[in-house]
Amino acid sequence: MSHSLKVPFLDLALQYHSIQEELETAALRTLRSGRYIMGDEVVEFERKFAEYTGSRYAIGVASGTDAIQLALRALGIGPGDDVLSVANVSAPTVCAILATGARPVLIDIDPRTFNMDPNRLADYLNKSSDRNQIKAIVPVHLYGRSADMKSIKEIANQFEIKVVEDASQAHGASAGEDMAGTIGEIGCFSLYPTKNLGACGDAGVIVTNDPLVAEKLQMLRNYGERSRYDNSLIGFNSRLDEIQASLLNVKLKHLRRWTERRRQIACKYNQSLGKLGINTPGDSIENLAGHVYHLYVIQVANREQFQSDLMQLGVGTAVHYPKPIHHQLAFQGVCVTDGALGVTEQACRTVVSLPLYPEMTDEAVEMVCDSISQLVRSGRCTLQNMA
Numbered sequence: 001m002s003h004s005l006k007v008p009f010l011d012l013a014l015q016y017h018s019i020q021e022e023l024e025t026a027a028l029r030t031l032r033s034g035r036y037i038m039g040d041e042v043v044e045f046e047r048k049f050a051e052y053t054g055s056r057y058a059i060g061v062a063s064g065t066d067a068i069q070l071a072l073r074a075l076g077i078g079p080g081d082d083v084l085s086v087a088n089v090s091a092p093t094v095c096a097i098l099a100t101g102a103r104p105v106l107i108d109i110d111p112r113t114f115n116m117d118p119n120r121l122a123d124y125l126n127k128s129s130d131r132n133q134i135k136a137i138v139p140v141h142l143y144g145r146s147a148d149m150k151s152i153k154e155i156a157n158q159f160e161i162k163v164v165e166d167a168s169q170a171h172g173a174s175a176g177e178d179m180a181g182t183i184g185e186i187g188c189f190s191l192y193p194t195k196n197l198g199a200c201g202d203a204g205v206i207v208t209n210d211p212l213v214a215e216k217l218q219m220l221r222n223y224g225e226r227s228r229y230d231n232s233l234i235g236f237n238s239r240l241d242e243i244q245a246s247l248l249n250v251k252l253k254h255l256r257r258w259t260e261r262r263r264q265i266a267c268k269y270n271q272s273l274g275k276l277g278i279n280t281p282g283d284s285i286e287n288l289a290g291h292v293y294h295l296y297v298i299q300v301a302n303r304e305q306f307q308s309d310l311m312q313l314g315v316g317t318a319v320h321y322p323k324p325i326h327h328q329l330a331f332q333g334v335c336v337t338d339g340a341l342g343v344t345e346q347a348c349r350t351v352v353s354l355p356l357y358p359e360m361t362d363e364a365v366e367m368v369c370d371s372i373s374q375l376v377r378s379g380r381c382t383l384q385n386m387a
């Protein structure tokens with residue numbers, strides 16, 4: 001079969017064009033309003049996002065990284081504290097922990113889900129000699145699937161530590177009965193343009209059910225002001241702006257439909273790639289319906305070759321993420337790990353993300369499946385299945 005179609009890894013212009021009129025109307029309305037900071041659009045977005053996640057409060061902020069930093073600060077975390085997270089991520093989660101003055105401690109992941117392994121977490125806490133220093137867990141709901149929040153929350157309760165969820169890749173993912181981001185004390189979402197709900201610039205949002213935490217976050221994002229020129233805390237400038245909020249208000253209306261389309265595409269990938277012997281995200285996990293497929297990730301042993309072969313066939317791919325955080329130059333000496341992170345290391349060597357976005361046509365999805373099938377059947381792709 002010959003393919004003339006090109007499937008880029010991601011094309012954000014496709015989303016823009018699909019709702020162009022709505023976005024432009026909202027942006028123009030905001031421009032013409034003369035109100036650009038902390039106005040009605042932000043209030044509406046916070047109300048709608050809280051409703052969407054089933055949280056009491058949502059607080060718009062400037063980015064996902066700020067969301068995590070402010071969340072940890074709102075819980076009083078700072079210098080001398082340890083915060084447990086994972087290493088198969090990009091820099092922001094760890095940057096946010098470090099920005100509070102706390103020390104990130106990285107725990108290994110479950111090979112079936114790429115999320116924090118609750119058994120490793122419990123082992124670490126049980127054996128830790130300075131347990132009082134451990135103040136929070138930041139599980140990352142990677143690729144659109146919630147971490148095992150039931151187990152993580154149970155462990156956190158047992159050891160009396162707080163949970164701040166990094167739900168930047170999991171808008172609308174379910175974690176049992178609840179939504180990812182709503183089980184810990186605080187949930188943090190990036191609204192970076194590539195996310196399932198993304199602004200047209202930088203943005204983030206925090207959810208919580210605790211009124212005192214919400215009040216503190218509202219102050220922290222706005223110089224620490226309780227009301228104008230009345231500073232109760234040393235704060236930051238980390239506000240969500242009106243133009244981004246107006247665009248997010250438009251996009252939030254489409255999020256459920258976009259998530260459905262992501263699931264349809266993933267379902268097709270699961271069926272086609274599963275037949276080739278590839279471990280798909282749908283293989284072994286009961287809670288599949290809750291996955292929102294921010295990224296569709298498989299594993300291959302000869303990744304560079306695979307990516308370049310797919311590119312030749314017209315299919316773009318990406319890697320999330322090629323290097324464990326503790327191997328990055330910037331974080332050496334400032335992070336610690338729970339011993340060797342064997343599963344994390346192997347994931348970083350072998351993961352590869354396939355194109356998956358709501359605007360992909362059925363033909364494009366088919367082309368990706370056919371191209372991979374061609375590579376697997378011809379022996380050019382060496383599968384690597386950890387789980």
Ligand SMILES: Cc1ncc(COP(=O)(O)O)c(C=O)c1O
Binds near residue numbers: 065066090092191203
């Ligand atoms: C898991 C995770 N955490 C945090 C962030 C940081 O978000 P932002 O880029 O909005 O600061 C991102 C996005 O890049 C992310 O994917």
